[in-house]
Amino acid sequence: MSRYQEKSVHRQLLFEKAGFSILTVLTILTVLPIIAVVIYVIVLGSSAISWDFIFEMPMDGMRAGGIWPAIVGTFYLTLGTAIFSVPLGVAAAIYLSEYAADNQVTRTIRLAIINLAGIPSVVYGLFGLGLFVIFLNFGTSILSASLTLSIMTLPVIISTTEEALSAVPQSFRVVSVSLGATKWQTIRRMVLPQALPGILTGIVLGLERAAGETAPILFTGAAFFLPRLPNSPLDATMALPYHLFVISTQVPGMPIQIQYGTVMVLLFFVLIMNLIVTVIRSRARARRQW
Amino acid sequence: MSKKLKSSEVIITRGIQLSGFSSILFVLMILFFLLYEGIPALFTVPLDDLFSSRWYPIEEYYGIIPLLLGSLVVTLGASMVAVPFGILTAVYISEIAPAWLKEILKPLVELLAGFPSVVLGFLGILVVSPFLRDVLHLPTGLTALTGSLLLGGIAIPTIVSISEDALNNVPETYRQGSLALGLTRWQTIWGVTVPAARSGILTAIMLGLGRTIGETMTVMMVTGNAPILPNSLKVLFMPIRTMTATIASEMGEVATGSPHYHVLFFIAMVLFLFTLAVNIIASKISFSRMKRSERILS
Numbered sequence: 001m002s003r004y005q006e007k008s009v010h011r012q013l014l015f016e017k018a019g020f021s022i023l024t025v026l027t028i029l030t031v032l033p034i035i036a037v038v039i040y041v042i043v044l045g046s047s048a049i050s051w052d053f054i055f056e057m058p059m060d061g062m063r064a065g066g067i068w069p070a071i072v073g074t075f076y077l078t079l080g081t082a083i084f085s086v087p088l089g090v091a092a093a094i095y096l097s098e099y100a101a102d103n104q105v106t107r108t109i110r111l112a113i114i115n116l117a118g119i120p121s122v123v124y125g126l127f128g129l130g131l132f133v134i135f136l137n138f139g140t141s142i143l144s145a146s147l148t149l150s151i152m153t154l155p156v157i158i159s160t161t162e163e164a165l166s167a168v169p170q171s172f173r174v175v176s177v178s179l180g181a182t183k184w185q186t187i188r189r190m191v192l193p194q195a196l197p198g199i200l201t202g203i204v205l206g207l208e209r210a211a212g213e214t215a216p217i218l219f220t221g222a223a224f225f226l227p228r229l230p231n232s233p234l235d236a237t238m239a240l241p242y243h244l245f246v247i248s249t250q251v252p253g254m255p256i257q258i259q260y261g262t263v264m265v266l267l268f269f270v271l272i273m274n275l276i277v278t279v280i281r282s283r284a285r286a287r288r289q290w
Numbered sequence: 291m292s293k294k295l296k297s298s299e300v301i302i303t304r305g306i307q308l309s310g311f312s313s314i315l316f317v318l319m320i321l322f323f324l325l326y327e328g329i330p331a332l333f334t335v336p337l338d339d340l341f342s343s344r345w346y347p348i349e350e351y352y353g354i355i356p357l358l359l360g361s362l363v364v365t366l367g368a369s370m371v372a373v374p375f376g377i378l379t380a381v382y383i384s385e386i387a388p389a390w391l392k393e394i395l396k397p398l399v400e401l402l403a404g405f406p407s408v409v410l411g412f413l414g415i416l417v418v419s420p421f422l423r424d425v426l427h428l429p430t431g432l433t434a435l436t437g438s439l440l441l442g443g444i445a446i447p448t449i450v451s452i453s454e455d456a457l458n459n460v461p462e463t464y465r466q467g468s469l470a471l472g473l474t475r476w477q478t479i480w481g482v483t484v485p486a487a488r489s490g491i492l493t494a495i496m497l498g499l500g501r502t503i504g505e506t507m508t509v510m511m512v513t514g515n516a517p518i519l520p521n522s523l524k525v526l527f528m529p530i531r532t533m534t535a536t537i538a539s540e541m542g543e544v545a546t547g548s549p550h551y552h553v554l555f556f557i558a559m560v561l562f563l564f565t566l567a568v569n570i571i572a573s574k575i576s577f578s579r580m581k582r583s584e585r586i587l588s
Contacts, residue, residue, distance in 0.1 A: 123320070
């Protein structure tokens with residue numbers, strides 16, 4: 001090796017070292033704020049958290065008391081979203097993965113799913129207002145908001161479920177059918193159980209997004225303030241994200257404590273959901289049979 | 291018994307097929323409602339007014355140009371943040387980070403994706419905007435720049451995870467071949483792996499920007515909500531107003547069927563068509579890549 005070449009190799013390796021360091025720093029700069037936000041919110045919010053803050057009704061124009069109706073409302077909305085979007089989304093994914101032929105129709109379906117995923121959340125809100133609130137006359141209600149959120153969540157559930165289904169090896173299906181099982185029996189007994197962890201992950205991620213959304217429920221079901229809990233799906237409801245929006249921008253003289261407390265509860269939900277996903281994934285990876 | 295089994299299977303199969311087609315139905319329904327409520331704006335508001343530079347609905351000025359440009363400014367600003375940080379983070383996670391670090395970094399980025407946009411807006415109001423106001427000596431911290439920084443944070447998880455997928459899908463043999471030829475890992479990344487994944491990375495950027503332009507709550511909370519016509523770079527340091535924020539903040543107060551109502555639906559229609567275009571282009575990019583790789587394999 002000539003001296004020139006040796007020098008150039010040396011320089012390249014130095015170059016590599018410098019490049020790797022820069023990328024490391026940039027990645028840290030990307031990730032650090034995420035950790036910082038979580039710690040910041042926990043530090044400032046934890047002093048607001050108490051039994052009363054979680055389980056009391058808001059008082060004094062929301063400047064005192066708790067956030068119970070917002071928590072319950074978000075729970076109802078998430079439940080409603082799950083009821084509509086999970087069966088429909090999983091069934092649609094089964095269709096795409098197990099039944100659909102590779103033709104123009106299927107490509108159109110895929111394009112539609114990609115588009116649903118890209119539609120801005122506030123446009124979903126307008127659509128929900130036009131269809132569910134006004135046209136179908138459900139009013140501003142949990143039902144309208146849940147239906148709107150369901151359509152928004154659908155693409156997440158469909159695409160993650162489809163991915164989980166197509167990851168199941170083809171041989172599982174072939175063996176099942178060769179033993180005399182019908183197509184549906186094969187799906188029901190062989191494919192779905194194997195894909196379950198992936199499907200659950202998709203459902204949790206989809207519902208997490210739905211629970212944190214504000215724009216789609218602004219005009220379809222969210223209430224500024226309610227003195228009582230909703231008692232039917234046709235009632236409007238308070239919701240955590242919308243409540244946070246209200247108390248941080250619309251109510252003057254709002255104690256900062258309550259705001260941070262609300263953020264913390266919201267973030268706690270997100271952390272729990274993410275933890276569930278991580279646990280499901282690692283357990284599934286450990287148990288994987290293929 | 292076998293007959294009963296068959297009929298139940300037929301029902302289930304039909305149900306599954308119907309569900310499969312539901313997405314098309316929903317997209318068409320959304321398009322229909324937006325057109326149905328948005329097109330009347332073209333007849334109730336003169337075209338010149340609709341594309342003028344003044345948005346002041348109380349006095350019936352419905353010029354959507356400042357809102358369009360507002361969305362554009364914030365989206366471009368966000369892409370300045372999200373594209374370099376997102377792609378380089380993806381390269382780091384996929385190509386450089388050791389396995390244990392990957393297991394930490396990926397869930398963290400996913401956590402950012404799960405942050406509700408109101409939470410980012412809230413932190414924007416309380417932390418980012420006072421900081422920018424003090425550092426840059428601005429009259430208010432609620433500016434396009436604040437919105438861009440936070441929206442960058444919203445686009446980053448999308449860009450990172452899709453780019454990282456694309457990089458992971460580059461066959462290991464490409465890297466091995468390059469290393470065997472004597473290239474360093476650094477040269478391999480930029481000369482082989484990233485170019486091989488470029489269509490996936492391009493898709494990631496498109497989808498990230500699609501998310502940014504449609505983001506509502508964060509921009510509504512931190513950009514100051516002033517529908518000003520941007521005319522110079524200084525606009526980054528001034529309050530602006532995006533299309534999404536306009537819809538979200540004004541829809542609650544308009545009378546159903548009024549010109550203002552129709553114009554808001556018209557804006558939503560513009561947004562819908564915009565994201566439709568972005569998504570079709572993004573999926574065309576990945577389809578064409580698929581065809582090319584199929585061609586290589588055959």
